Amino acid sequence: MVAWLLAAPRLLAEVSVAADPRKKPQPARGANKARSPWREQAESYFTHHRKVAEDSARRLWRNPVASLMTWTVMGVALALPVALLLLLTSLQGVSAGWESSARVTAYIELTVPLERARVLSSDIASDGRVAGVELVDRDQALEEFRASSGLEDALDYLEDNPLPHTLLITPEEGARSTEGVEGLVRFIEGMEGVERVQVDLGWLQRLNAMTDLLARAVWALAILLAAAVVLVIGNTVRLSIESRRDEILVAKLVGGTDSFVRRPFLYTGAWFGLGGGIVALILLQLSLWWLSGPIERLAGLYRSDFSLDGLQFDGALALIIVAMLLGWLGAWVAVKRHLDDMEPGDIAGGG
Numbered sequence: 597m598v599a600w601l602l603a604a605p606r607l608l609a610e611v612s613v614a615a616d617p618r619k620k621p622q623p624a625r626g627a628n629k630a631r632s633p634w635r636e637q638a639e640s641y642f643t644h645h646r647k648v649a650e651d652s653a654r655r656l657w658r659n660p661v662a663s664l665m666t667w668t669v670m671g672v673a674l675a676l677p678v679a680l681l682l683l684l685t686s687l688q689g690v691s692a693g694w695e696s697s698a699r700v701t702a703y704i705e706l707t708v709p710l711e712r713a714r715v716l717s718s719d720i721a722s723d724g725r726v727a728g729v730e731l732v733d734r735d736q737a738l739e740e741f742r743a744s745s746g747l748e749d750a751l752d753y754l755e756d757n758p759l760p761h762t763l764l765i766t767p768e769e770g771a772r773s774t775e776g777v778e779g780l781v782r783f784i785e786g787m788e789g790v791e792r793v794q795v796d797l798g799w800l801q802r803l804n805a806m807t808d809l810l811a812r813a814v815w816a817l818a819i820l821l822a823a824a825v826v827l828v829i830g831n832t833v834r835l836s837i838e839s840r841r842d843e844i845l846v847a848k849l850v851g852g853t854d855s856f857v858r859r860p861f862l863y864t865g866a867w868f869g870l871g872g873g874i875v876a877l878i879l880l881q882l883s884l885w886w887l888s889g890p891i892e893r894l895a896g897l898y899r900s901d902f903s904l905d906g907l908q909f910d911g912a913l914a915l916i917i918v919a920m921l922l923g924w925l926g927a928w929v930a931v932k933r934h935l936d937d938m939e940p941g942d943i944a945g946g947g
Contacts, residue, residue, distance in 0.1 A: 645859070652863040655836075656871075663871065666832055670872025673825050674919055675879040677818035678907070682880075684811050686904055687803075700777065702784050704761040705791045713761040716789055720763065725771040725780050730764040737762060760791065774804070822922055829868050829926025830933075833861050837934050844935070858931045862924055869923025873916040880907065 656663045702720075704713050710733055721729040732740075737759045767780055777795055784793050837844070847857050884906050891904055907915065 648860050649863045649867075652860050653867055656864065656867055663868075666828065666868055667871035667875045669828055670825050670868065670919065670923070671875025671879055673821040673828075674872060674876035674915065675883070677814055677821055678876065678915060679880060679883060680810075680814040680817070682904060682906070684807055684814060687807055699795075700765040700767065700781060700784065701794045702763040702765060702790050703792045703794070704763065705789055706758075706760050708761065708789045710761065712789055713763070716787060717763055719787065720765060720784060723780075723783065725768050725776065725783075727766045727768045729766075732762040732764065734759045734761050825872070825919075825922045826926040826929065829865050829923050830930040832868065833865055833927045833930040834934055836864060837861065837930065854935065858928075858935060861927050861931045865923040865925070865927025865930075866920045867923070868927075869920035870916065872923065873919030876915060876919065877907070877912055 702716075704716065708716075713731060713733070717729045717731045720726055734757050738757050765780070765784070767777060771777065771780055781793050781795055784790055844857055884904055887904060
């Protein structure tokens with residue numbers, strides 16, 4: 597209302613001059629032009645916006661309980677999908693690390709001599725998809741098994757070494773994906789003398805499929821919650837419009853345009869979005885602090901470096917901007933829906 601009252605004398609003067617052409621507006625002192633310079637117009641425009649924004653913020657501050665409830669609802673709705681996206685990002689980072697550490701094991705036929713196994717190792721190492729090949733001959737494998745298993749006495753009864761020569765193949769970085777490893781496995785299986793190739797990527801494929809499904813579900817949830825935020829802000833602004841109905845009608849009566857009348861409510865929606873974004877950041881930080889200890893202990897039991905990463909500065913700034921845009925959109929929808937139904941003639945009808 598403050599901004600509207602500040603502009604009312606100018607609007608009333610323009611209406612009076614239009615009604616009585618004999619009245620001439622007095623020129624401003626020191627100015628010979630009827631129109632203000634563009635710099636003064638821009639300064640006046642931004643000054644009006646600043647006053648409207650300050651007035652909207654003061655109105656929210658004068659109703660702290662209602663404002664805090666709206667901010668809390670927005671914060672919860674925004675924090676939930678962001679937390680799930682952070683969890684998915686952490687899971688995808690860990691699975692990418694597992695993919696990069698995948699190693700292919702090729703078992704050579706028992707009848708293949710050591711020299712032929714070395715030739716196979718050299719042929720595989722020459723492939724562009726292979727970063728390195730380690731040959732473990734059968735005697736070395738038996739000694740390692742004897743030392744690690746604790747079955748020295750039982751192994752002494754074996755007449756022959758039952759273990760084959762083994763090739764430990766590390767893929768190149770560009771081939772460390774599900775498709776790349778599968779192609780490399782087919783290449784090794786086609787070589788003469790290779791009995792079996794082992795690489796366990798089934799669980800990794802299932803994990804990737806689950807994370808893709810969860811990512812789609814999270815985005816769907818984010819869209820639904822964003823729509824809920826718009827509706828909550830729209831309903832709150834609608835109540836504000838109804839409580840200030842007489843002010844709106846008076847502003848329209850003295851010549852206020854729709855954009856002039858709409859502006860305070862749009863700033864109100866933006867302030868609601870700013871508060872909701874800040875509450876969402878606080879909820880995210882509290883949740884990460886509360887869950888970090890149990891997650892680290894669980895990851896330690898599985899010898900994993902998995903951890904939940906919080907939002908960086910750019911992510912926090914993006915969350916605040918998105919929240920303000922959602923608040924502005926909700927206010928715009930409410931104003932567009934209800935402001936068109938208000939006309940200055942409704943004052944007499946309401947009286």
